[in-house]
Amino acid sequence: MKAHFHRPLRTLGAPFLFAAVSAALAGCGGDGHSARSVSLSSKDDVLRELGNLSAFVDFSGLTDGPTPPAAATASTTKARFVGTALKSRTLAPLRAAVGAKAATVYDCDSGSYSEETLSGTYTFALFDSTPRTVSIYREENNQCVFVYEGGYREIYDGHYERGSYTPETGDQYAYLRFGTANSVYRYREELSGDSDYPSTEELQGLLERRAGDSDAEVRADDFRYHYTEPGYNADITLGDGELMKLLTADTGLRADGSIYYSTSVCRGGTLRYTTTTPISIPQEGTAQGVLKMESGKESATVTLNADGSATVQFADGSSTTLTAGEVLAALDESPC
Numbered sequence: 001m002k003a004h005f006h007r008p009l010r011t012l013g014a015p016f017l018f019a020a021v022s023a024a025l026a027g028c029g030g031d032g033h034s035a036r037s038v039s040l041s042s043k044d045d046v047l048r049e050l051g052n053l054s055a056f057v058d059f060s061g062l063t064d065g066p067t068p069p070a071a072a073t074a075s076t077t078k079a080r081f082v083g084t085a086l087k088s089r090t091l092a093p094l095r096a097a098v099g100a101k102a103a104t105v106y107d108c109d110s111g112s113y114s115e116e117t118l119s120g121t122y123t124f125a126l127f128d129s130t131p132r133t134v135s136i137y138r139e140e141n142n143q144c145v146f147v148y149e150g151g152y153r154e155i156y157d158g159h160y161e162r163g164s165y166t167p168e169t170g171d172q173y174a175y176l177r178f179g180t181a182n183s184v185y186r187y188r189e190e191l192s193g194d195s196d197y198p199s200t201e202e203l204q205g206l207l208e209r210r211a212g213d214s215d216a217e218v219r220a221d222d223f224r225y226h227y228t229e230p231g232y233n234a235d236i237t238l239g240d241g242e243l244m245k246l247l248t249a250d251t252g253l254r255a256d257g258s259i260y261y262s263t264s265v266c267r268g269g270t271l272r273y274t275t276t277t278p279i280s281i282p283q284e285g286t287a288q289g290v291l292k293m294e295s296g297k298e299s300a301t302v303t304l305n306a307d308g309s310a311t312v313q314f315a316d317g318s319s320t321t322l323t324a325g326e327v328l329a330a331l332d333e334s335p336c
């Protein structure tokens with residue numbers, strides 16, 4: 001049966017990026033957004049984008065694993081980037097096909113949904129061209145509404161699918177698919193008398209993940225996410241015109257590829273990330289590594305130093321420095 005998650009988006013905190021790198025690892029646009037650039041010419045620009053990247057890493061599910069229950073705390077801007085629908089799904093391996101069952105239709109309080117488990121052949125094309133035998137779970141929602149006490153409602157609509165390949169030895173693979181080529185997967189929360197509701201998430205596209213003994217990587221190509229709540233909205237595309245790769249390993253974190261974002265707080269645009277030196281955390285949470293961010297004709301190369309500070313080189317030849325406190329504050333809360 002469907003597992004339901006009452007986890008209001010406004011109460012979800014996103015983990016600090018470099019702390020998350022050490023954890024065990026278990027958007028809407030496309031090419032048309034690529035012409036919109038993001039300013040990368042000042043210290044404030046860099047601090048903003050460091051915070052956004054921290055949110056994107058969490059949003060991607062790279063740090064997938066048990067998530068603590070949402071705390072009853074006030075809304076944070078950072079939390080808005082972390083989708084309830086995406087985070088309540090998992091890239092963890094499914095049980096083997098012994099649990100396979102044909103599609104079954106269930107009634108909701110109104111509407112319906114069907115689910116099935118099966119085995120099939122799947123090629124994780126964002127990684128390689130090798131067909132693998134995977135365990136698959138599929139769900140089709142037809143305006144499925146669940147009503148709870150206190151005026152809280154959840155509404156599900158559209159296609160959701162996950163699959164995994166789990167060999168006895170070697171790398172494990174998993175994927176999540178939301179929506180179809182022509183339709184989105186939609187998740188909506190409503191709560192009577194709460195000014196933060198209703199909230200709606202729309203997801204469309206594919207995420208793939210590979211996990212080895214000492215590393216894990218999530219890849220996305222045109223994975224689209226749209227979120228709205230009263231007074232706030234956000235669009236994210238992981239892989240906007242270029243495959244987005246987020247890798248964490250013993251050597252540190254790598255972010256390579258492109259991401260588009262736009263929110264009602266930040267105009268946003270498409271950024272390209274290149275990790276020159278993996279970002280590691282050698283001591284007391286301070287980060288080291290080199291990350292280049294590019295957008296339009298502007299760029300910022302951020303060198304994270306052992307003492308927690310950073311130096312930034314801009315495309316026009318100018319430079320600036322960030323204190324350890326500024327870096328930490330940026331990574332801990334996105335302004336967008």
